[in-house]
Amino acid sequence: MRRLAVVLLVILLLAVIVSPAKAEPKLKYDFQYLFKWTASVMGIEIDPKKPQPALKMMPEKELLLLYEKKNGTKLPETDKDGKMIKIRLDGFYEVAKNSIYMADEINRQGETLEETIVHEIVHYFQYFYRPSIFNDLTCLKEPDPSINCPWEREARAIEKFFRLKHGLTITDEDLKEIFSQSLIK
Numbered sequence: 001m002r003r004l005a006v007v008l009l010v011i012l013l014l015a016v017i018v019s020p021a022k023a024e025p026k027l028k029y030d031f032q033y034l035f036k037w038t039a040s041v042m043g044i045e046i047d048p049k050k051p052q053p054a055l056k057m058m059p060e061k062e063l064l065l066l067y068e069k070k071n072g073t074k075l076p077e078t079d080k081d082g083k084m085i086k087i088r089l090d091g092f093y094e095v096a097k098n099s100i101y102m103a104d105e106i107n108r109q110g111e112t113l114e115e116t117i118v119h120e121i122v123h124y125f126q127y128f129y130r131p132s133i134f135n136d137l138t139c140l141k142e143p144d145p146s147i148n149c150p151w152e153r154e155a156r157a158i159e160k161f162f163r164l165k166h167g168l169t170i171t172d173e174d175l176k177e178i179f180s181q182s183l184i185k
């Protein structure tokens with residue numbers, strides 16, 4: 001019995017060492033709130049039979065490595081003119097794992113974790129509730145898919161709409177995006 005206890009203790013210790021308790025990043029609005037808010041803006045009735053996405057937060061460096069590993073590509077380190085750029089990745093949604101991977105901090109001025117989570121939740125709803133938005137993939141061949149793809153335009157506009165509705169500053173450009181998606185009638 002004693003031996004077993006020691007073994008268990010060792011395993012427990014190892015478990016503690018292997019997965020150090022990480023401080024949960026502070027979200028002003030919790031995930032369930034963001035999930036329901038996004039659904040209501042998209043006019044979606046949440047189906048309890050459909051699995052909800054998991055939210056996984058990690059330091060940005062880890063997020064970048066994970067993204068590159070999952071995509072099997074390295075993100076570009078230079079812009080189209082060959083100038084070095086600092087890669088920024090706030091988050092991404094992976095359909096296969098139904099997971100939203102997020103940086104635990106947003107270093108860009110004025111931006112919030114919440115609006116980025118909302119952006120990724122939009123992609124979840126698009127995939128599970130309105131997959132027809134992905135029928136036409138020709139936009140991916142355009143120079144900037146983030147502007148030309150309808151799913152990106154919708155996610156970006158709802159992200160800006162979140163800012164507007166939660167007392168965060170928005171620009172005239174943001175407002176235009178919000179109007180273009182008829183989020184304000």
Ligand SMILES: [Zn+2]
Nearest residue numbers: 119123152155
């Ligand atoms: Zn997106």
